[in-house]
Amino acid sequence: MKIIDEAASLTRWGLNHALPRVGIQAGARRGDLQARLIMATSTGSDSQAGGGLPLDLFEEVRASGALHKSAFAYVTATHPVVKEVLGSPDVHAGVDFGTGGLLGPVRRWADSSTPIGPLTPPSLLSVEPPEHTRYRKLVTRVFSVKAVRGLQDRTQDIADQLLDDLASSDDETVDLVERYCALLPVTVIAEILGVPHDQRDKVLEFGEGAAPSLDLGLPLGRFRAVERSLRAFERWLDDHIAAVRRDPGDDLLSQLVLAQDDDGVELTDLELKATAGLVLAAGFETTVNLLGNGIALLHEHPEQLELLQEKPDLWSRAVDEGLRSDPPVLLTGRSIVNDTVLGGREVPRGSVVTTLLAGANRDPDVFADPQRFDVSRENADQHVSFSSQLVWTVEGPRDRRDPRGHSMSHVSPKAAFGQWIEDVQASAQLHPGVEHLESTLEHLRRSAVTESVDRQFAVSRLGDLAQEWPLGAVEILEYVLRDARWPELETLLREVRSGAEDFRHRDLARQVLEVYDEDWPAGEIYRRYR
Structure with missing residues (x-):
């Protein structure tokens, strides 16, 4: 069995890392732009000033067109196109290598023994409806807005204590990544998972060991070390989840263990382990990078x-400017699941698109003097460092002005009006909490007042929403029209009202109010239907 496991591991490395890296290296030697980018972002070659970012290559990609076709995939560093890709319903997260073709059976055999990771089933990032819907509903009932907001004070306490420890240290120099940037997220994650104090070093060890699990082209030794870390974390979770089942606490993992759907079905141990792993994978390395990069930028400026x-009062902008200037994730791959048009170009199903988040953050058509780090930059919050797709994080919705996260991402009204509507539409269909409604309403109101969106497009998206969720559309329209007078919206409101007299969303209202505080500003919308 050990020999078979080793063979499967070696096969996974060969198919997912060795062969792609050989192809990328060959492409880079031929001058392929995306291959050069991948090599630059993984090895540091070709990098210029700007936090080690390959700024020259970003400019080459932009100069080659809105959506460049390389030998491996489509690639874009153009801000509007990156947002278009990330928000398109025809685009899914991750890169699907596929299980067809001559190597399909070999890949399926090798992947059958893959350790649980952030992109392996049943991770929330890898399963599709209807299973995703059931799974996510249970997870988001526990990782609700209210629960995440409850972590903020504790997170502040942890941050203060870590800084006090540094201030009282006798050391002349300290490693801030080791003593602060890594300890802050891992301590918060440990409390979310209910990890005993004497085992928290293990969580740090797991987080550091598994951090490269999403990287491409790992050397064999590094790949094996990552898989060992993932398997060790899985074994530890087996024991930890069993202990939580015997004696649940007040932590969020304990609540998740006890959660049941409407039919009384709980999450399986495999789903619990996948969720815990996703919390660690999504919350550890990106936060370490975010903090470390921000500290370095302020030190350099x-x-x-x-x-x-x-x-x-500029700190809010400073956080966004740090994320814009040196994001924790430089690029991300997406799979095209339906024939579509992106950046004015036809893209067939099965294609891969690489969005250069760091490149889009330095698009000169969006950010004036983009290479300058400026904490007073007014539109820094238009960065795409957290992406803007329809993905529900287990930690709850993120506020791009505050990496602690507690509300919907703050994005450009004109560019993201359709995305806000899609968020609400997806919420109405998939999630009883409709987590983003408060921020959505506020942004819609602001954009209507400032007339910063295309009215025809706005009316079209609200019309689509009305077909799926008429009562929600009525309330959104009434909210927006308190401060703005759009004849088109007023007409749509009259049309929607005529078909929205039933109260079939009464159960939705009841569930929403169970999740949110009574003083939730948008709660009045739901109290009418309780």
Whole structure:
């Protein structure tokens, strides 16, 4: 059995890392733009000033067109196209290598023994409806907005204590990544998972060991070390989940263990392990990078730090500017699941698109003097460092102005109006909490007042929403029209009202109010239907 497991592991490495890397290296030697980008972002070659980012290659990609076709995939560094890709219903997260062709049977055999990871079933990132719907409903009932908001004070306490420890240290120099950037997220994650204090070093070890699991082209030794870490974490979770079942606590994992759907069905141990693994994978390395990059930027630009000390109200912009200038994730791959048009170009099903998040964040058509780090930049919050697709994080919705996360991502009204509507539409269909409604309503109101969206497009998207969720459309329209007078919206409101007199969403209202605080501003919308 050990020999078979080793053979399967070696096969996974060969198919998912060795062969792609050989192809990429060959493509880079031929001058293929995307191959050069992948090599630059993985090895540091071809990098220029700007936090080690391959800025010259970003410019080459933009100069080659809105959506460049390389030998391996489509690639874009153009801000509007990146947002289009990330928000398209024809695009799914991750890159599907497929199980067809001559190597299909071999890949299926090798993948059957893959350790649980952030992109392996039953991760929320890898399963599709209807299973995804059932699974996510249970997870988001526990990882609700209210629950995540409850972590904020504790997170602040942990951050303060770590900084106090550094201030009282006798060491002349300290490794901030080791002593602060890594300890902050791992401590919060440990509390979410109910990890005993004497085992929290293990969680840090697992997080560091499994961090490269999403990287491409790993050397064999590194790949094996990652798989060992993932398997060790899985074995530890087996024991931990069993202990939680015997003696649940107040932590979120304990609540998840006890959660049941409407039919009284609980999450399986495999689903619980996948969720815990996703919390660790999604919350650890990206937060370490976010904090570390931000600290480095302020160290390299002391005049910006002085400005923040003089004007602390700029910290919100500073967080966004740090994410824009040096994001924790440089690029992300997406699979095309339906024939579509992106960036004005036809893209067939089965294609792969690489979105250069770091490149889009430096698009000169969106950000003036994009290579400059400026904590007072007014539109820094238009960065795409957290992406903008319809993906529900287990930690709850993220506020792009605050990496602690507690509300919907703050994005450009004109560029994202359709995305807000799709968020609400998906919420109405898939999730009883409709988590993003409060922020959605506020952004719709603001965009209507400032007339910063295309009215025809806005009316079209609200019309689509009305077909799926008429009562929600009525309330959104009424909310927006409190401060803006759009004849088109007023007409649509009259049309929708005539077909929205039934109260079939009464159960939805009841469930929403169970999730949110009574003082939730948008709660009034639902109390009418309770």
